[in-house]
Amino acid sequence: MAHHTYRVKGMHCASCASIIEKTLKKVDGVQDIQVNYGTETAKVTFDESKTGHNHLSQKVEPLGYTLVALAQPTAASMGMSEGEHAAHLGLNQSKDEKLAEIAAMKRMVASAIPLAVFSVFVMGWEILAQFNILPTVPYVWKGFFHHLLPLMATYMLFVVGKPYLLGFYRFLRYGAANMDTLIGMGTLAAFIYSVVVISFEDALRTFINVDSVYFDVTIIVITFIALGKYLEAQAKVKTGDAIEKLLNLQAKTALVVRDGKEVEIPVEKVVHGELIIVKPAGRIPVDGVLTEGSSYVDESMITGEPMPIKKSAGDTVVAGTINTSGSFTFKATKVGSETMLARIVKMVEEAQGSRAPIQALADKISGIFVPIVLVIAFLALGAWLVIGSQYLGFAQAFAFGLTSFVGVLVIACPCALGLATPTAIIVGVGKGAKEGILVKDAATLEKLHKVNIILVDKTGTITRGKPELVSIQNLSDKRDSDIIAILASLESKSEHPIAHAVVNYAKEKSVALLPVEQFEIIKGKGLGGKVGGVEYRVGSEKLARELGAEFASLEKDTSEGKTPVILAASGKALAVIMVADQVKPEAVVAVRDLHALGISVVMLTGDDKNTARFIADSVGIDEVVAEVLPEDKLNKIKDLQAAGSVVAMAGDGVNDAPALAQADVGIAMATGTDVAIETAGITLLHGDISKLVMAVRLSKMTMRGIKQNLFWAFFYNIVGIPLASGIFFPVVGWLLSPVFAGFAMAFSSVSVVGNSLRIKTKKI
Ligand code: ADP
Ligand code: MG
Helix, strand or coil: CEEEEEEEECCCCHHHHHHHHHHHHCCCCEEEEEEECCCCEEEEEECCCCCCHHHHHHHHHHHCCEEEECCCHHHHHHCCCHHHHHHHHHHHHHHHHHHHHHHHHHHHHHHHHHHHHHHHHHHHHHHHHHCCCCCCCCHHHHHHHHHHHHHHHHHHHHHHCHHHHHHHHHHHHHCCCCHHHHHHHHHHHHHHHHHHHHHCHHHHCCCCCCCCCCHHHHHHHHHHHHHHHHHHHHHHHHHCHHHHHHHHCCCCEEEEEECCEEEEEEHHHCCCCCEEEECCCCECCCEEEEEEECEEEECHHHHCCCCCEEECCCCEECCCCEECCCCEEEEEEECHHHCHHHHHHHHHHHHHHCCCCCHHHHHHHHHHHHHHHHHHHHHHHHHHHHHHHHHHCHHHHHHHHHHHHHHHHHHCCCHHHHHHHHHHHHHHHHHHHHCCEEECCHHHHHHHCCCCEEEEEHHHHHECCCCEEEEEEECCCCCHHHHHHHHHHHHCCCCCHHHHHHHHHHHHCCCCCCCEEEEEEECCCEEEEEECCEEEEEECHHHHHHCCCCCCCCHHHHCCCCEEEEEEECCEEEEEEEEECCECHHHHHHHHHHHHCCCEEEEECCCCHHHHHHHHHHHCCCEEECCCCHHHHHHHHHHHHHCCCCEEEEECCCCCHHHHHHCCEEEEECCCCCCCCCCCCEEECCCCHHHHHHHHHHHHHHHHHHHHHHHHHHHHHHHHHHHHHCCCHHHHCCCCCHHHHHHHHHHHHHHHHHHHHHHHHCCC
């Protein structure tokens, strides 16, 4: 099975997405397809032995669409090999093409507007004259207008309105109807009727009102629709500019050391292990490890952390960030599509193109909308002819019937419906990326706004995750330095924050490490191993008591938030050390903000109960679950979910992976730029709990935008269709002119995209 994302050319409307999906689903070998109107992409999963890109594209070409192969945009945009670089150009090209398309639309609109203004002028004059507000149009002028309008309408229909006519043609030929079909059919009907009337004026005079023709309707409706499409396309380009901003972070060249000389090479030529020089104010071209020199690096564009970070030998630097005043050399460890920036771009692109569950209803509706509207339009026409004729006479009923027919077709386009969700998702995901909040997909962003409980890991989330050794209580006859040596030797094998505290302490005291044998991790409790032939255990109070070790109560220290670590051998406690971690000051504010959002916060930790309670109290956390094993964290989440809660879990993403996966929304809190961003639903690049609050707000903001959009999109259609069909006419005398239908239709799409863009400027 191959997964491919194609760019789709020729989509004009949400219903296009469902037409393409339906058509390609029928192709033998296609397993899954998702077409997104917002991003104009199609994600296809297919069996390569049965079908391929050309075959698939051929299937949709008669319907007016083309599938354009998109080489992996990330590798592409970041440039790695020559081939990928070529694809990089391809990506830019697609944007240029889009802009060229918009420019062409603009020219069409510019040519249409004077004609529309002229039509409105003539129409307005005739209406005002009817009410004796203006003198009647002089006979000569009238003749002139009535020769000019058909010519203008012909231009509008066949040149500006060509896409819509083609839509109607495809409907006749292949039976696939989209919004273009509706517009094409409506305007063509108005046009043909008018041509017939002016051609056979005398013969028809006895049957119908030959004075009312609809050339102006054709002209004005097409102008509105074309204008609306143009504004929509222009706004849509703006919704996606987050990706462009990220791509612009990529340096084009790198200064490398080759044969002892500094040479500037294109960034895609950089290879692993190469030494790269970064000058003051230079941009870091690839990911790597600093080898020489030191400086402060501004990583705000990636992590959202505003303060430049000090970097010296051994520290990692990532592509796209900017050096401040020092200069340094680093070794390239990740190039091309492997860099953090490339992965972020890929993730954002995929998330923007993914479909939010809330969209399902809108998709379903726009899929069946067009045929239903066709039926309604014909029913309205029929009803006018059959029922209307009895009251108004045939001539008048036919004129109204035609007005309704055209009006219904024009107003009922499901365009706004199709734009409602994707445009808001694109903007929301892009806005998040700018703040260092990476969202994996639209479904995650949607789920986050429903979360009512957030579980947080203590270490690294609420506390800094950088504990320090604060006291040693030696219970043995060994010297303190021996105790430290044994502890540090064992801990040097562990990655736990406590281990770092012990090892750092030993380093400070210049205590030499000893060889360790049979090292083992005791999950959630501590570790064990042999030093100098003696078997030791190091870990929590619980572990020590399980081993039968005895020591005085530790309550005084633990209730001050210190974590005890006990060294034991042969069931005896040899030493009790205390480590203490500091609470993050921003955690206090974040917990309060989460409460204000109606979310309760539960802290999970493997640490001592008293220690945990102290930390929780100092930041205002409601509930603590302490002394838990990793699998207990998982069960706690399951329990909460079974009780009906929507649970988010925020952890460091390293040893909390199963819990992150079980939660409705897994949030990985990265420290610095060293993260596996693909693992969690949401990754906070700056390991700051206040970003968690921002993520929740972003989700709520995006969902509110989507709901507003959907409301307006439905509202337009629900009110517009009956109004245009003339249902209200017998009661209150309302019949919507197709001209207003065109305006409403154009306005609905533009307002939906505009509302989504509003999210971009809002504060989170
Ligand atoms: P958390 O991530 O909530 O701190 P862990 O499961 O990582 O929970 O650890 C639980 C407890 O196990 C720690 O509080 C500590 O008491 C003990 N422990 C784990 N690893 C070590 C270690 N390397 N050295 C000493 N104690 C450890
Ligand atoms: Mg942990």
